[in-house]
Amino acid sequence: MRKMNNLLLCFLLWDLLDAVMGYLTVSIEPLPPVVVGDAVTLKCNFKTDGRMREIVWYRVTDGGTIKQKIFTFDAMFSTNYSHMENYRKREDLVYQSTVRLPEVRISDNGPYECHVGIYDRATREKVVLASGNIFLNVMSPPISISVIAADTPAPFSRYQAQNFTLVCIVSGAKPAPAVYFKRDGELIEVVPLLEPPSSAAGLQDGRAARNLLNRDLDDTKMQKSLSLLDVEDRGGRPYTEDPLKSLTPDPGLLFSPATEIIPETVVSREFPRWVHNMEPVYYFHHTHIPLSDGTVEVRAMLMWTLNPQIDNEALFSCEVKHPALSMPMQAEVTLVAPKGPKIMMTPTRARVGDTVRILVHGFQNEVFPEPLFTWTRVGSRLLDGSAEHDGKELVLERVPAELNGSMYRCTAQNPLGSTDTHTRLIVFENPNIPRGTEDSNGSVTSHNGFRLILMLTLTVILELT
Numbered sequence: 001m002r003k004m005n006n007l008l009l010c011f012l013l014w015d016l017l018d019a020v021m022g023y024l025t026v027s028i029e030p031l032p033p034v035v036v037g038d039a040v041t042l043k044c045n046f047k048t049d050g051r052m053r054e055i056v057w058y059r060v061t062d063g064g065t066i067k068q069k070i071f072t073f074d075a076m077f078s079t080n081y082s083h084m085e086n087y088r089k090r091e092d093l094v095y096q097s098t099v100r101l102p103e104v105r106i107s108d109n110g111p112y113e114c115h116v117g118i119y120d121r122a123t124r125e126k127v128v129l130a131s132g133n134i135f136l137n138v139m140s141p142p143i144s145i146s147v148i149a150a151d152t153p154a155p156f157s158r159y160q161a162q163n164f165t166l167v168c169i170v171s172g173a174k175p176a177p178a179v180y181f182k183r184d185g186e187l188i189e190v191v192p193l194l195e196p197p198s199s200a201a202g203l204q205d206g207r208a209a210r211n212l213l214n215r216d217l218d219d220t221k222m223q224k225s226l227s228l229l230d231v232e233d234r235g236g237r238p239y240t241e242d243p244l245k246s247l248t249p250d251p252g253l254l255f256s257p258a259t260e261i262i263p264e265t266v267v268s269r270e271f272p273r274w275v276h277n278m279e280p281v282y283y284f285h286h287t288h289i290p291l292s293d294g295t296v297e298v299r300a301m302l303m304w305t306l307n308p309q310i311d312n313e314a315l316f317s318c319e320v321k322h323p324a325l326s327m328p329m330q331a332e333v334t335l336v337a338p339k340g341p342k343i344m345m346t347p348t349r350a351r352v353g354d355t356v357r358i359l360v361h362g363f364q365n366e367v368f369p370e371p372l373f374t375w376t377r378v379g380s381r382l383l384d385g386s387a388e389h390d391g392k393e394l395v396l397e398r399v400p401a402e403l404n405g406s407m408y409r410c411t412a413q414n415p416l417g418s419t420d421t422h423t424r425l426i427v428f429e430n431p432n433i434p435r436g437t438e439d440s441n442g443s444v445t446s447h448n449g450f451r452l453i454l455m456l457t458l459t460v461i462l463e464l465t
Contacts, residue, residue: 025047028043033139036104036139040136046114046132057097119432142323144169146168149368153372166302167299173407280304280305308417312417334368352401356399372412374388375388375389404426
């Protein structure tokens, strides 16, 4: 009986406290993740039988150490609370305070709090407080996606297997998207790596490989590669070393009669015995790089041992799935060996003493990855005495007459193959420079000028004597 009395007393005290202090509960309606640019309304619901004092919304930053006011309602300065005057009447009232964000940004991501205060029933000098909180999760779809080749430009290797890496860069996403690769429209089965391999041996794997001849290699490619291998077995070379033999110039590529361009292009396809017609093992590694704006940059790497015989003209695509995207986002590249470099020479009519520029300004096909360019002079060294020059452009400063008829070879290569193109330099006389002898640097000494200097010297000597 004593326990019953105690319990009854507790209820009476609680009811008395409630009658004196008032009743207040606060909650914020939950929200699903929202996308950048959406209009969002935060709703704070509170239930009370007391008299309203204030409502304050906070944006919480720096792990809760800083609270920034974004909305305040103060009942002391509002006349619209007549329905709450009669607080003697025991009646629960439900209210809602809303904050609208018309276009949310990544910076709006984070926790929010709604604080509500009512007057104490015993005295208006005291305020009873309650609060609710919510975490606004703002998503951002990727804004850019690209596929590049790592460690390029790189040469074509005829006798040694080399590894190849495609890098897919996805920027502007929150949270980090799912990234995967496809080859010719088919999802690639990959071996995930915690760290990328540091050596070629790291890409070797003992798992059985599947034959790709039926899927990726047509009869034309097969016959061509086998014929090249036969040439190699006989000790020959499948490309022409001497550009003067078997050349068929294309009149469309001749920029002027002063420049003879030899358009012969031979794509090197010496597939040695280490090349097997098997599907390689693909390795996958990705990293997440947090950015200052709250988004993440994802770098996904696909690595395998390149086989030019089957990888040339293969289509690789990087696809991205993200909860803020209605459909996957993708970027694609086709691995292609260079073919038919287009050479342009300026000036088109070179004269003695001019600076001649020979530039590769394109190919007959779309090339990926970026080729490596090497210039050589057939049968001799370049004008500066070097054996070769790297880069798209070859510059010959103050060309002498002795370079007339000299031929230059441009070798363009990437890991899929290489090609050679030749051009002949025709040097005309310069009417501004008198005919005379030239040194190896292109400087000119005129016979007439030499005679004039000799006569002046003799005159000075005679006068002195």
